[in-house]
Amino acid sequence: MEDHHDNHVTSYAQNFKILFVLLLLTISTILIIKLDLGPYTVAMALFLASVKTTIVLTYFMHLKGEKLILRLMVGGVFLLFAIIVIITFIDYYFRII
Amino acid sequence: MSTPEHTEHSEHSEYIDVETGKMGMWLFLFTELFLFGGLFIVYAVMRARYGEDFHHAALELNAFIGATNTVVLLVSSMTVAMSLTAIQKSQKNLAVGLIFCTLLLAGVFMINKYFEYGHKFSLHLYPGSDVMRNLPKGEIMFFGLYFLMTGLHLFHVVVGGILLTIVMLRVKSGKINKEHFLLHENGALYWHLVDLIWIFLFPLLYLIT
Numbered sequence: 142m143e144d145h146h147d148n149h150v151t152s153y154a155q156n157f158k159i160l161f162v163l164l165l166l167t168i169s170t171i172l173i174i175k176l177d178l179g180p181y182t183v184a185m186a187l188f189l190a191s192v193k194t195t196i197v198l199t200y201f202m203h204l205k206g207e208k209l210i211l212r213l214m215v216g217g218v219f220l221l222f223a224i225i226v227i228i229t230f231i232d233y234y235f236r237i238i
Numbered sequence: 239m240s241t242p243e244h245t246e247h248s249e250h251s252e253y254i255d256v257e258t259g260k261m262g263m264w265l266f267l268f269t270e271l272f273l274f275g276g277l278f279i280v281y282a283v284m285r286a287r288y289g290e291d292f293h294h295a296a297l298e299l300n301a302f303i304g305a306t307n308t309v310v311l312l313v314s315s316m317t318v319a320m321s322l323t324a325i326q327k328s329q330k331n332l333a334v335g336l337i338f339c340t341l342l343l344a345g346v347f348m349i350n351k352y353f354e355y356g357h358k359f360s361l362h363l364y365p366g367s368d369v370m371r372n373l374p375k376g377e378i379m380f381f382g383l384y385f386l387m388t389g390l391h392l393f394h395v396v397v398g399g400i401l402l403t404i405v406m407l408r409v410k411s412g413k414i415n416k417e418h419f420l421l422h423e424n425g426a427l428y429w430h431l432v433d434l435i436w437i438f439l440f441p442l443l444y445l446i447t
Contacts, residue, residue, distance in 0.1 A: 150326045151319065160316040167308055171301075174445040186441040193437045201319045202430045208257070211264060218268045222275050229279050233286065 151200065159200045166193050256420050263424040267431050270394075274435050277387050281442060284379045291376020296447040298363065299384070303354050304444035307347050308436060314343035315433040318402065318426045321409075328416045330409060337406040340429065344399045351392055384443055391439060394432045401425045 170189045174182055199205050204212055285292050321336035358381075362369035365382055373381075405425040408414040414422045 151323055153320055153323060156316050156320050156323065159319075160312060163312050163315075164309065167305070167312065170441055171305060171445065174441065183446055186446060187438075190437050190441055194434055197315065197430055197434055197437070201315055201433075202427055207260075211261060214261075214264065214268075218271060222271065225275070226279060226282070229283065230286075233283050 151203065155200070159196060163193055163196060166196075254418065254420060259420045260423060260427075263427050267427065270431055270435075274387070274390070274438075277383065277390070278438065278442070281383050281387070284376070284383065288374075288376025288379060291374045292380050293447055295373075295377040295380035295384075296443065298358075298361075299444050300354060300357070301444045303350050304440050307350050308440045310343050310347050310350070311433045311436050314340045314347075315430055317343065318429045322419070322422060322426050325409060325414065325419050325422055326416060330412075330415075333409050333422075334406055337402055337409065340402055341399055341406070344395055344402075347395055348392070351388070387439055387443070391432070391435055394435070398425075398429045398432050401428055 166189055170186055173185050173189070178185060198215065204215060317336045317339040321333045321340070324330075324333035324336055358364060363381055364370065365385055370378060370381060402425050405414065405422050408421065
């Protein structure tokens with residue numbers, strides 16, 4: 142009954158490693174924006190933020206050890222949000238005023 | 239779902255379904271995602287429309303304070319994740335200490351925000367001020383979104399702080415222990431959400447100028 146809890150205890154060292162990766166990604170975000178890749182800057186910043194989000198969801202929020210249904214729900218919600226963003230921008234760019 | 243677990247420690251029997259309790263928390267987090275997601279879409283469309291104004295207005299923000307707060311929140315996310323490890327290993331005092339660290343970091347975040355907002359107010363840059371009313375349309379939009387999004391986020395930091403204080407007290411009293419830590423897990427999930435939102439707010443508001 143309780144064993145599903147003990148299955149995925151993240152060790153302290155692992156937590157620390159994850160923080161280290163997240164900090165590295167934050168520094169990369171700042172550097173990439175300072176470098177200024179022109180039109181790709183925003184895309185790169187958002188991409189790095191998404192990578193960080195995935196890491197936080199997987200390890201800090203323990204989705205890795207969760208049941209498949211919960212992982213599918215989280216994936217589905219992010220997919221839904223992406224679709225809403227895309228539809229909004231299709232509307233914005235192709236609207237004839 | 240898993241079998242409801244029966245608490246033998248409390249005087250009156252009580253059923254706690256851990257899996258469902260956690261799923262409920264996730265459903266709530268989804269609504270939070272759309273709350274902020276809606277604002278991100280407004281930001282994206284307005285940025286597409288008033289690119290120049292957004293560029294000028296964003297220069298006004300202090301990227302150093304923003305970066306400091308990013309680090310503060312990432313570290314606090316780790317300490318709260320570690321406190322969950324500690325409770326699962328029955329290291330009660332360590333768990334309390336780690337949650338306390340998280341609360342301290344939340345305090346540092348709020349102090350930084352106090353100085354940041356204070357600086358904006360001293361420049362009369364706040365919604366409704368005369369200075370702001372005379373700015374170009376896009377800049378008004380940027381500062382409006384800046385105050386709304388960081389303010390709503392700050393509110394979440396306060397709520398998360400209160401929630402984690404309750405968790406800390408319950409860990410101390412032994413109500414949250416190796417067998418029963420659903421509230422601790424859900425409190426940590428909420429705190430990570432606060433961190434996740436900031437991961438997007440920081441580059442979009444402070445960095446991309």
